[in-house]
Amino acid sequence: MSQSLFVKGMKQIIPVAAAGIVDGMVFGILARQAGLGVTEAMLFSLLVNAGSSQFAAVGLISQGIVGWPILVSTLLLNARHLLYGLALGPKFRETAPWKLSLMAGTLNDETYALKATYLAAGEKPSLAYFAGASTADYVIWNASTLAGAIFGTVFTQTESWGLDFAFIATFLGFLAVNLVSSYHLKVAGCAAVVACLGFWLGGATVAVIAGTVMAVVMGALSGER
Incomplete structure (x- = not known):
């Protein structure tokens, strides 16, 4: 049973992970160019x-910024992962902490999107399913990074190919499939407005944090789901 769920997780993450190949x-x-x-x-x-956070770090490195600014900015940018853990954690109360730590190490935007959708559909929490999804996503991401790093000195103008929009397009895809009610539309709209304001005031990191906080506050204050 665990093996079949592992394979199922690998199969179902492929469409999501494949969208991250370009990313x-x-x-x-960009890493090579930096x-x-x-x-x-x-x-x-x-x-x-x-x-x-990898894109943010490489962007800072390319500007000659190293050390604590990278650590602080990536820490703030990845603060949303705490929310991912809080959302999934209650489903695994009986799971050993060391197993949860391993799962947390592979928890990112793509795998969380799949896992949250899986649980929302009424499926039982399964570490085997999550491990399969995380493994496939991890392999695809690193294989894509390797390909980009090898040919990184060939492509010098990523913007002219439209590749700089790939990361944004992936997240827009996640958003589109989760706008299933007027409540979700309201949250997305308000979070977008606050994120834009945050970007205007303090850049991309502030935008991510402000938009995330806004969505969390609306979810906490509303009884709708």
């Missing part, structure tokens, strides 16, 4: 495994 390649390309070697770019994806 991984773009990250590999002066990182193939090994360094790969270690980024192997150890961090969080696309948005």
